[in-house]
Amino acid sequence: MVMERNMMEIDYLDWNNALEVLTKAYQASLFALIIGPKGTGKTTLVRKFATGLNKELYSVNFSLRTRESHLVGSKTLEEGQVGFVEGILVKSMRNGGLLYLDELNAAEPDVLLRLDEALDDRRQIILKEAEGQIIKANHEWSVIATINPLSHVGTKELPPQLLSRFPIRLRLEYPPEEIELEIVRRHTSVDSSKITDIRHAIKLAKILREAAAIEELYYSPSLRESIAFAKLLNTGSNAKQAAEIVYANAYDQWGEVEYQKVMDMITSIFVE
Ligand SMILES: Nc1ncnc2c1ncn2[C@@H]1O[C@H](COP(=O)(O)OP(=O)(O)OP(=O)(O)O)[C@@H](O)[C@H]1O
Ligand SMILES: [Mg+2]
Structure with missing residues (x-):
């Protein structure tokens, strides 16, 4: 391990x-x-x-x-x-x-x-x-x-x-996507086969941050989520499941509709 x-x-x-x-x-x-x-x-x-x-x-x-x-x-x-x-x-x-x-x-x-x-x-x-x-x-x-x-x-x-x-x-703002990936790599080893999934997660985080900025969603994920997502992938979780756990589930605090909005994004970004 x-x-x-x-x-x-x-x-x-x-x-x-x-x-x-x-x-x-x-x-x-x-x-x-x-x-x-x-x-x-x-x-x-x-x-x-x-x-x-x-x-x-x-x-x-x-x-x-x-x-x-x-x-x-x-x-x-x-x-x-x-x-x-x-x-x-x-x-x-x-x-x-x-x-x-x-x-x-x-x-x-x-x-x-x-x-x-x-x-x-x-x-x-x-x-x-x-x-x-x-x-x-x-x-x-x-x-x-x-x-x-x-x-x-x-x-x-x-x-x-x-x-x-x-x-x-x-x-201090959220960094550009490529830099965010670089930061994630400083926190956990990233296998080259997982890079695309992590890029997708960072893209998702960016979309969620933008939605939160204009108050379409209640929560804005930080770099902590991107790092956690990569760490979950390292334990063998698949990308869609990891995205649900790290991103979508947080929105359940504001109800099913919020959760579902994020889940729909995840389904369109991460194909199983
Ligand atoms: N530029 C960076 N280089 C390396 N790690 C980073 C960088 N930016 C953020 N992180 C990582 O992202 C996570 C969150 O960072 P940190 O706790 O410093 O944020 P913060 O702005 O103090 O957050 P809060 O406002 O919630 O206190 C940490 O795990 C941190 O190591
Ligand atoms: Mg702090």
Whole structure:
């Protein structure tokens, strides 16, 4: 049995020079914002960038439940002694690491406000939680944030003053079909007899993304689906069955009609 490659070994394919832009932003000491729909490689790109620079990565994945204390830290009380445990923002500032703010536009306003303070030109934060102590960022400190476009469930508009703290903006879209195939190949071995099927799946994904963009369908498949499809083929599944499992079945969440629309596409693309 062939085991799938480990996440750590996967190499990011820099198909639109995103690494170069991030490197320039870093050299100029400017913060960068990556904007792109789900599964376009945002997280993989940032990890690759941090590894290349040999910088420690401090990641926060924002949600409605992310509190100020995650970022800044919180007071502790042990045997009558008041202490302070630093949050990830403070740690990254102190150590000059790379702070990765993932899905920043899912955060609550009070959390964003604290970031506002740290990310302005002074690059410092006053810890009202710790007797007003001032933390100044190490000069090697850097920040990259990602946001999903507004159509993404649960996301809000990023407040303009926060947006303005990230003057380097990178758009990450789904790649052209040939590049998507190349990315799939980095994730799993692709037998030459399966290439046509994978090309078809990528084509199907593209059609589904276009339909979702104009709201004809509810869901837009990402690169994850293309990779999963190829992996399923490697286990011996036939193409049509793999496409039903990976693509069509997802649409059943919105009912039989949606599922059937996608199934009809699959039947016309994959002949058994
Ligand atoms: N350019 C690329 N090179 C190699 N792998 C890629 C590339 N782009 C995407 N991938 C792969 O596609 C999958 C999704 O990528 P990733 O998780 O980085 O996307 P994301 O944009 O962070 O998604 P989300 O918005 O859902 O967090 C991963 O398995 C990732 O390794
Ligand atoms: Mg991500």
